[in-house]
Amino acid sequence: MNPSEIAKIAQIASALEVSGYPKPGNVHRTRDYDDMVFEDFVISGIVIGDTIREACSDVDIENPKLGKYILEAVAETDRWIKNNTNLGIVMMTTPIAVAAAISDDFDDIRPNIVKLMANTSVDDACDLYDAINIADAGGMGDQDEYDVASDNAKQELRDNNQTMYDVLKISAPWDMLAREMTSDMPAVFEIGYPTYHELKEEKSLNDACLLTFLTILSQVPDTLISRKYGSDEALKISMMTRDLLNLKDESDFMEKVKEFDDYLYNNKYNPGTTADLTAASIFVSNLKSNF
Secondary structure, three states, X not given: OOHHHHHHHHHHHHXXXXXXXXXXXXXXXXXXXXXXXXXXXXXXXXXXXXXXXXXXXXXXXXXOOHHHHHHHHHHHHHHHOOOOOXXXXXXXXXXXXXXXXXXXXXXXXXXXXXXXXXXXXXXXXXHHHHHHHHHOOOOOOOOOOOOOOOOOHHHHXXXXXXXXXXXXXXXXXXXXXXXXHOOOOHHXXXXXXXXXXXXXOOOOHHHHHHHHHHHHHHXXXXXXXXXHHOHHHHHHHHHHHHHHHOOOOOOOHHHHHHHHHHHHHHOOOOOHHHHHHHHHHHHHHHHHHHO
8 A cells, every 4th residue: 555545544543533522531522631632632643644654665574663663753743742642553553554555455464563563673672662751651661671761771672682572572461552562453453443444334433433442442451541540440441331332322322421431531540542542443444445
């Protein structure tokens, strides 16, 4: 697929995800937060376009430089928005986009993601650490092993020959995005994308986004919530989401969703990882539609 087209589809996916409302617990078109607002995410989705296009041009499968492009996209976002609006989306979107660029058929994308991630380098790992620090995002590597916040982190990566795949594999037990990127993205390709792809044919794009978000959250406890409040709380939110989805055919369903949004907002539960997975799912669906 043409790199420019892939970049446009990535920008569209970012815009559609943040526009989805009332997407519980996240910034959306009718809900701002104290430290970030709806327009921040719209701008973030626009400014990653050039980097995605570059990443998809003349791809070296043996050295795709995924970390380099993740860093460039986050650094470009930081020029315009001074908070972490899209690190997770960029991390998910970049390997999917590059995989699409080297795929002759939509069904090649998923195995190509696995191939590209396996070919990441130590330089990619160092670039990813720089991207995380620019975004000031905790949780990916702030553990005893290869702590992102450590002054010696990148030297430790080089000394131990740790690739981006290696460090994400270490983070996978507690970070859903790392888990997706080091497997073959099951939450995106088996839950999110097929849900959105079906729903967009019969519902509005907003409802398709909202229901995809809720479907993912109902099945995959959000690791941003679990890192802040523990796995039991994350599971509780998923179970509440499952109960909510059981009411999707009721006339007052949207009112129930708004109540759930208020509950999560007031109690500071932010399923941000689910939002990233939703954006990636919309991206994959639109790649499918345009392949």
